[in-house]
Amino acid sequence: xxxxxxxxxxxxxxxxxxxxxxxxxxxxxxxxxxxxxxxxxxxxxxxxxxxxxxxxxxxxxxxxxxxxxxxxxxxxxxxxxxxxxxxxxxxxxxxxxxxxxxxxxxxxxxxxxxxxxxxxxxxxxxxxxxxxxxxxxxxxxxxxxxxxxxxxxxxxxxxxxxxxxxxxxxxxxxxxxxxxxxxxxxxxxxxxxxxxxxxxxxxxxxxxxxxxxxxxxxxxxxxxxxxxxxxxxxxxxxxxxxxxxxxxxxxxxxxxxxxxxxxxxxxxxxxxxxxxxxxxxxxxxxxxxxxxxxxxxxxxxxxxxxxxxxxxxxxxxxxxxxxxxxxxxxxxxxxxxxxxxxxxxxxxxxxxxxxxxxxxxxxxxxxxxxxxxxxxxxxxxxxxxxxxxxxxxxxxxxxxxxxxxxxxxxxxxxxxxxxxxxxxxxxxxxxxxxxxxxxxxxxxxxxxxxxxxxxxxxxxx
Amino acid sequence: xxxxxxxxxxxxxxxxxxxxxxxxxxxxxxxxxxxxxxxxxxxxxxxxxxxxxxxxxxxxxxxxxxxxxxxxxxxxxxxxxxxxxxxxxxxxxxxxxxxxxxxxxxxxxxxxxxxxxxxxxxxxxxxxxxxxxxxxxxxxxxxxxxxxxxxxxxxxxxxxxxxxxxxxxxxxxxxxxxxxxxxxxxxxxxxxxxxxxxxxxxxxxxxxxxxxxxxxxxxxxxxxx
Numbered sequence: 001x002x003x004x005x006x007x008x009x010x011x012x013x014x015x016x017x018x019x020x021x022x023x024x025x026x027x028x029x030x031x032x033x034x035x036x037x038x039x040x041x042x043x044x045x046x047x048x049x050x051x052x053x054x055x056x057x058x059x060x061x062x063x064x065x066x067x068x069x070x071x072x073x074x075x076x077x078x079x080x081x082x083x084x085x086x087x088x089x090x091x092x093x094x095x096x097x098x099x100x101x102x103x104x105x106x107x108x109x110x111x112x113x114x115x116x117x118x119x120x121x122x123x124x125x126x127x128x129x130x131x132x133x134x135x136x137x138x139x140x141x142x143x144x145x146x147x148x149x150x151x152x153x154x155x156x157x158x159x160x161x162x163x164x165x166x167x168x169x170x171x172x173x174x175x176x177x178x179x180x181x182x183x184x185x186x187x188x189x190x191x192x193x194x195x196x197x198x199x200x201x202x203x204x205x206x207x208x209x210x211x212x213x214x215x216x217x218x219x220x221x222x223x224x225x226x227x228x229x230x231x232x233x234x235x236x237x238x239x240x241x242x243x244x245x246x247x248x249x250x251x252x253x254x255x256x257x258x259x260x261x262x263x264x265x266x267x268x269x270x271x272x273x274x275x276x277x278x279x280x281x282x283x284x285x286x287x288x289x290x291x292x293x294x295x296x297x298x299x300x301x302x303x304x305x306x307x308x309x310x311x312x313x314x315x316x317x318x319x320x321x322x323x324x325x326x327x328x329x330x331x332x333x334x335x336x337x338x339x340x341x342x343x344x345x346x347x348x349x350x351x352x353x354x355x356x357x358x359x360x361x362x363x364x365x366x367x368x369x370x371x372x373x374x375x376x377x378x379x380x381x382x383x384x385x386x387x388x389x390x391x392x393x394x395x396x397x398x399x400x401x402x403x404x405x406x407x408x409x410x411x412x413x414x415x416x417x418x419x420x421x422x423x424x425x426x427x428x429x430x431x432x433x434x435x436x437x438x439x440x441x442x443x444x445x446x447x448x449x450x451x452x453x454x455x456x457x458x459x460x461x
Numbered sequence: 462x463x464x465x466x467x468x469x470x471x472x473x474x475x476x477x478x479x480x481x482x483x484x485x486x487x488x489x490x491x492x493x494x495x496x497x498x499x500x501x502x503x504x505x506x507x508x509x510x511x512x513x514x515x516x517x518x519x520x521x522x523x524x525x526x527x528x529x530x531x532x533x534x535x536x537x538x539x540x541x542x543x544x545x546x547x548x549x550x551x552x553x554x555x556x557x558x559x560x561x562x563x564x565x566x567x568x569x570x571x572x573x574x575x576x577x578x579x580x581x582x583x584x585x586x587x588x589x590x591x592x593x594x595x596x597x598x599x600x601x602x603x604x605x606x607x608x609x610x611x612x613x614x615x616x617x618x619x620x621x622x623x624x625x626x627x628x629x630x631x632x633x634x635x636x637x638x639x640x641x642x643x644x645x646x647x648x649x650x651x652x653x654x655x656x657x658x659x660x661x662x663x664x665x666x667x668x669x670x671x672x673x674x675x676x677x678x679x680x681x682x683x684x685x686x
Contacts, residue, residue, distance in 0.1 A: 051497055053492045053493075053494055053497055053498075054488060054489045054490075054491075054492020054493055054494075055492070055493055055494075055497075055498050055667060057492070058489055058492075058660060058663075058664060059664065061654070062654050062656060062657045062660055062661075062664065063603075063654070064608075064654055064657060065594075065600065065603035065604055065605070065608050066535075066539075066600065066603075067597060067599040067600035067603055068528065068532060068535060070599040071531065071532065072528070076599070081598070081599065083598040083599050083601070083602035084602065086599050086602060086603060088603055089602050089603055092603070128668060129527070129528065129685065129686070130527075130528040130531075131528075132520055132528065132539075132661075133657060133660075133661055133664050133665065134516060134520075134664050134665045134667065134668030134669070135664065135668075136668060136671070293675060293676065294499055297495075297496065297499035297500075297501075298499075300496070302501065302504060303501055303504045303505070304499075304500070304501035304504060304505070304674060304675055346677075347677075348676070348685075349676045349677065350676060350677045350680070351676065351677015351678060351679070351680040351681030351685075352677065352680060352681075353681070353683060354680075354681075354682055354683070372527070374683060375681070375683065375685050376527055
């Protein structure tokens, strides 16, 4: 074993290790060390033998090499039909080779596999929908990420993210105190405009436990205030947990299944403690995927479900509009052409495409669908953690082209993106390609057009 | 020679075909793992089975899925190739005569001219598939020598059968070549990608269960395929 300080097979579990990584600007030393990271072929083969079972083996084995997956992949399209971007090729030349060579691969191979698993795939799983055999290369790519993580071949930011979850139970260094303070601060901030606005913490038996993306706590606290405003207007009995409030999972993107499981565990413990009737997840795609779709399996829930019924934010909004808990002022509906971006993680992989359309029917006068849409929509280009990896910035920016062209074709200048990663990707898309669009989560839009009950309006004057 | 290839060798190849596919299927099914695959196959199975059937059905219909519809040329080629392989094999007059002689029953039989046309369709579409494999970069990059072998093994019985049926020359040679190539095909199926002739149904069903049970099957109203 070489003496790699930063780039090694051991996951980050302490603040010291984490700081070491954070101090290494852009992962310069980390990636240099990766050149000397030896592959533990025995352990690699053991991992494959114990976790790569009939489903993936059969997928690798029966692929007819027909190439029908090619055009389903946004990377293939965005890179001018580069054959090296064909999903089947990407997985056969990485995971396929590891299996074929019984784990006897070298460092150069593993680095290339890493560049493929994170730099050429967002695990959007669209290819699986286009394979006649139902071979899901996105699922295999996620699996490959786990295999690579176990050997230490993981992008610098992903290793940091996984460490954050292991240490803070959040993708960023937000402690329980930070989080609670942020909630209290947001209550105070909103006092003038929204008298009596409360962000109830750890309220036992509340109807709804609301869980978020750590970015909201760290960088966009107004999002939490907005959630509070909408819950209050809707008259919901809701709460946030002091611990277990983070739904996201960079650990999932990193292929750190143990870390991902620890993270989800913390949310389920919060549910257990507070005993709410339902859980609502903020406007984030991979958070829902991690905690609601995959999480139950990581934590061994036999029925594949979260401990209580869980709604993505779009489900809650659709329900609130339908039931009249939120009423839209008809005069304030969006008049300009507007389009809606389907997040792969809860649309294709979660079945929630109807909610977006239902919401649009309440809030928009000129709603324009992207094509293709719903379950067949293209990834924004920043999914699977790609947004956050400096090493693949160029690849990410190229991948954005598909979404850019989809948006341009609608003629809409406003894009609704109820997902953090998609929101980021579309913001960056505008920055890189300057097509003159705006982008928004649902919350601020809803607040600007919802009818506010008297008791929530500012009193004086 | 003739007796051997139509007797013991025929038995052997059919046994390898059926037992081989059976064993592969059993291994596939028992290898599915709720925890590793992260799909609760045994809980909420109703949703899984429903989507499994839809997953198979829509993909068996020409242009039944968005995948088929977005690549109409390939879809056309794909379907005529596969129909051309399955239908004349099962419904050929001569094959059914053999069934009748040996087992005392026969299936519905196509008129010979129809089987003949379908055989030509198989040969032509196989040729186009081959050309496609060579000229399209997205397919060429995936192609290994085994892909050519598999295609060759799959269509050889059709070529030899065609030659024997029309009796252009040396009928006994083409007939024996036809029988042997058919037997090679049967034996090859369980050991190669050709196993997809049955595993197709299982892998399609598996992804159907994935979507039905886990990926929104209980909430989705529209067709995922």
